[in-house]
Amino acid sequence: MINNQWYAVASSKDFKKGRLYPVERMGLKLVFFRNCKGELHILSDRCPHRGALVGMGKVVNGHLQCPFHGIEFAEDGKCACVPAEGRKSNKNYDRFNLKNYPVREIGGIVFMWYGDAEPVSEPPVFDIMTDKRFKYGHLNDTWNIHYSRVIENQLDVQHLAFVHHNTIGRGDKTLINGPKVVWLDENTLQTSANNEKDAGQVPRGADECSINTTNLTFKYPNLWMNTINNKIRILAYFIPVNEDETIISIRFYNRITGIGLIDKIIAFAGNWADLIVERQDKRVVEKQIPSKTALRIDERLLMADKPIIEYRRRREELQRS
Ligand code: FES
Ligand SMILES: [Fe+2]
Structure with a gap:
């Protein structure tokens, strides 16, 4: 792979609102999720807890819920709830956050930023x-x-x-x-x-x-x-x-x-x-x-x-x- 590039990775039409799509790209396990506003997010699909595929879970109140022990993630990958420790827990769970990949959709093509840092450019287009x-x-x-x-x-x-x-x-x-x-x-x-x-x-x-x-x-x-x-x-x-x-x-x-x-x-x-x-x-x-x-x-x-x-x-x- 070439690092720090926008790769065309999918077609926009393949992702409906409110559903999780486990997808492999560039050898990475990813989950694609289009929120109720229609915005597409691409997150790492490995639950940091014990390695289940979050993409096999479901959407609960706009959050991605891991199918194994129910840990929830916001659409940007931030851990939003660890059920075993109580919904009211105010501990910091940042270590559970999923990696969030920058996304663009242009002309019905989904581009994903594959890189170490934030994008330094916009996707190539015709x-x-x-x-x-x-x-x-x-x-x-x-x-x-x-x-x-x-x-x-x-x-x-x-x-x-x-x-x-x-x-x-x-x-x-x-x-x-x-x-x-x-x-x-x-x-x-x-x-x-x-x-x-x-x-x-x-x-x-x-x-x-x-x-x-x-x-x-x-x-x-x-x-x-x-x-x-x-x-x-x-x-x-x-x-x-x-x-x-x-x-x-x-x-x-x-x-x-x-x-x-x-x-x-x-x-x-x-x-x-x-x-x-x-x-x-x-x-x-x-x-x-x-x-x-x-x-x-x-x-x-x-x-x-x-x-x-x-x-x-x-x-x-x-x-x-
Ligand atoms: S592996 Fe995801 S909640 Fe436990
Ligand atoms: Fe040919």
Whole structure:
């Protein structure tokens, strides 16, 4: 993991008011709780008393109640009551407080601050997330591999003609020009495919290529967008569950007709097409060895792997900082 980052960790629609949701993210046991005002809270899900999962308990008077011995916590994680010592007890129970993780919800995506201290920034966003002209469909799929491999796959322009030979990679464009990689800011990488049929030509270098209208943009730590054109975008976030599991959340956004209901139907259909493509990736990527990537691992990289190398380089820098 990269420390001190806002990770996209879930979809807002998955959390109803007044219920507890035990969830694993970044290898942490967490409980998600939306209060009666609709505000979402994320707390550590291990009861400091004797280690039960608070998320298996219930909500009592707006408090989270541990299922084991009934200790209650306020929505910010502060211990509010220890039944065994009496409701009127005025002792200090701060040692029972649950860790409270900062949360933001933007465009129906839940961001959680994963860090030692308070947030030093706001979450990364794409304008599409809050642009009401666009309609989207949403799907989730779970991959049994580290999230870094899933991200790399979405930056890989070299696999198209093989993994997706009968879908988005039709045309046998096996020769990889570039790929061009640009940094839009220090944590935003952009690349695009300049692939061609192999007629015996030498691949062009990155300097001779440019970023196409159709391109891929990635924002650390886990947000990605494929710009198809100014009316269609595919957004994805790669949710780290633990070292071996990632949830890929994909949204097909469009404003093709400008008529809400029709664009919504198009989005739904677009999502099914995405699912077919995504399953082609999953079949190969889930079996990659090792499960987790790094800048220096036992792989023999090519010029065509440039976006992957750049991703790894910056990731390692952020991990060190
Ligand atoms: S383990 Fe939670 S109240 Fe005892
Ligand atoms: Fe792919």
